[in-house]
Amino acid sequence: MTQSLDLVEVRTGAYHDSVSLMQVSRAVAATAGVSAAQVAMATELNVEVLTGMGFRVPDDAGPNDLVIALRAESEDAVQAGQAAVEEALVALRSAGRGSGGMGAAPPPRTLGSAARGAGANLALISVPGSHAVTETFDAIDAGLSVMLFSDNVSVADEVRLKDAALGAGVLVMGPDCGTALVQGVALGFANVVRSGSVGLVAASGTGAQQVMCLLDAAGVGVSHCLGVGGRDLSDAVGGRSTGQALTALADDPQTTSVIVVSKPPDDAVLAEIRSHATALGLQVHWAILGTGRPDLTAAVESALTDQGIPVPQWPTIVADPDPDGLSRGHSLRGLFCGGTLADEAMLVAGGLLADPIRSNIAHDPDRRISGHDRVDGHVVIDFGDDGMTQGRAHPMIDPSLRMERIAAEASDPACGVLLLDLVLGHGAHPDPAGDLAEAIRSAREVAHTSGRALPVVVSLTGTDADPQGYASTADILAAAGASVFLSNAAATRHAAMLLSGPAHGGAR
Numbered sequence: 001m002t003q004s005l006d007l008v009e010v011r012t013g014a015y016h017d018s019v020s021l022m023q024v025s026r027a028v029a030a031t032a033g034v035s036a037a038q039v040a041m042a043t044e045l046n047v048e049v050l051t052g053m054g055f056r057v058p059d060d061a062g063p064n065d066l067v068i069a070l071r072a073e074s075e076d077a078v079q080a081g082q083a084a085v086e087e088a089l090v091a092l093r094s095a096g097r098g099s100g101g102m103g104a105a106p107p108p109r110t111l112g113s114a115a116r117g118a119g120a121n122l123a124l125i126s127v128p129g130s131h132a133v134t135e136t137f138d139a140i141d142a143g144l145s146v147m148l149f150s151d152n153v154s155v156a157d158e159v160r161l162k163d164a165a166l167g168a169g170v171l172v173m174g175p176d177c178g179t180a181l182v183q184g185v186a187l188g189f190a191n192v193v194r195s196g197s198v199g200l201v202a203a204s205g206t207g208a209q210q211v212m213c214l215l216d217a218a219g220v221g222v223s224h225c226l227g228v229g230g231r232d233l234s235d236a237v238g239g240r241s242t243g244q245a246l247t248a249l250a251d252d253p254q255t256t257s258v259i260v261v262s263k264p265p266d267d268a269v270l271a272e273i274r275s276h277a278t279a280l281g282l283q284v285h286w287a288i289l290g291t292g293r294p295d296l297t298a299a300v301e302s303a304l305t306d307q308g309i310p311v312p313q314w315p316t317i318v319a320d321p322d323p324d325g326l327s328r329g330h331s332l333r334g335l336f337c338g339g340t341l342a343d344e345a346m347l348v349a350g351g352l353l354a355d356p357i358r359s360n361i362a363h364d365p366d367r368r369i370s371g372h373d374r375v376d377g378h379v380v381i382d383f384g385d386d387g388m389t390q391g392r393a394h395p396m397i398d399p400s401l402r403m404e405r406i407a408a409e410a411s412d413p414a415c416g417v418l419l420l421d422l423v424l425g426h427g428a429h430p431d432p433a434g435d436l437a438e439a440i441r442s443a444r445e446v447a448h449t450s451g452r453a454l455p456v457v458v459s460l461t462g463t464d465a466d467p468q469g470y471a472s473t474a475d476i477l478a479a480a481g482a483s484v485f486l487s488n489a490a491a492t493r494h495a496a497m498l499l500s501g502p503a504h505g506g507a508r
Contacts, residue, residue, distance in 0.1 A: 196221020
């Protein structure tokens with residue numbers, strides 16, 4: 001058996017953004033003879049990933065250093081991989097060089113000066129969290145509302161920003177606001193949905209996308225979706241942006257009703273927001289996750305019924321069962337890119353499974369684990385959580401960490417069902433179906449070879465108008481052996497049912 005060769009190189013101060021480096025890594029990994037390639041900034045998370053892959057990263061490598069890690073089958077393949085790295089990095093540098101004419105006016109040096117020159121009223125800010133606060137204050141001072149896509153902003157800074165925005169009469173959507181739709185313009189991760197009269201206020205990104213896609217499937221359109229950041233309804237933030245967003249939608253002639261979408265909120269803050277909505281005279285439906293509350297699909301169905309709109313049959317494809325004679329693991333393994341979808345899955349599955357679910361976003365500290373931890377039992381991981389994205393692109397853009405985890409779960413005898421999400425739309429991976437389908441097919445083959453059943457269930461959030469196409473994506477995943485659901489809650493129930501049902505002729 002030929003032993004593989006590893007190369008690890010660190011380049012001090014050679015910064016590139018994570019999305020560009022993801023593309024470099026893919027290009028290098030496609031080189032003949034190269035079995036693994038990671039080109040990334042040496043952040044703590046990326047070093048942990050590289051170490052987990054068996055690479056030895058020098059201790060003095062830091063987040064401003066570029067690390068190149070190659071694993072190849074021969075010295076010639078290593079050299080070919082190095083050449084591919086250089087070619088890709090040269091292409092990046094070339095793409096980054098502007099081509100200004102002689103005597104052209106210098107570009108603005110700050111966000112505020114750019115906004116004043118352009119007459120804009122909304123800024124989208126996506127820079128590392130340590131710099132996002134300064135840029136957002138600059139935008140507020142220039143009279144701009146802000147969609148703050150950046151994560152890793154402290155709660156204290158979030159409060160300061162939102163208080164400043166209220167005083168300036170503008171809105172801060174975020175931090176960690178992944179989704180917004182303003183006057184038909186999609187910002188961040190957003191699906192292509194019908195235009196209509198339902199407004200959304202969302203302390204959730206993928207939760208908002210799920211609700212908008214369910215509405216679209218029911219033939220109902222959206223006027224605006226104003227994201228407010230996942231912590232806005234917490235006790236510390238106090239619903240500052242949610243209240244402003246509701247006021248804005250109450251003044252919008254296109255909006256006739258509103259759905260508020262949120263991860264589990266602080267009860268006292270939610271009560272204040274409900275009172276505020278009542279005072280505004282808004283017709284509000286509440287898609288608020290939490291123990292004892294309806295799931296997002298049920299909340300949408302209730303809103304449709306209240307407006308006299310028939311509830312449709314949500315798109316569903318149920319896969320054929322695994323072959324007879326296979327054993328089955330006892331644990332649910334949920335691997336999610338969307339935090340709200342992961343949260344909802346834990347709430348739904350938690351009411352159906354006897355044993356506790358552990359997660360990197362668990363609200364109970366006793367059930368909290370690292371996103372990299374492997375434990376025996378039910379697990380739901382949010383790969384989009386702040387702790388998993390430092391120095392990396394969001395998993396809806398770069399799913400490599402989740403792909404590695406899918407392969408690992410396929411080899412774990414305790415894994416009985418894989419529950420995955422896939423979110424389509426602008427901002428997401430342009431063609432996610434093929435890679436995920438191959439990962440699903442491979443995982444099932446690995447399990448079957450070892451004598452185990454491994455059903456896979458996918459919660460697919462999207463519309464047929466999305467660039468990736470809902471129906472075509474669903475067909476590709478189904479052909480790989482997955483069950484596919486538009487409703488995340490329905491997908492979770494199906495996964496729990498498969499887990500509790502008998503294995504086909506094998507031991508449980």
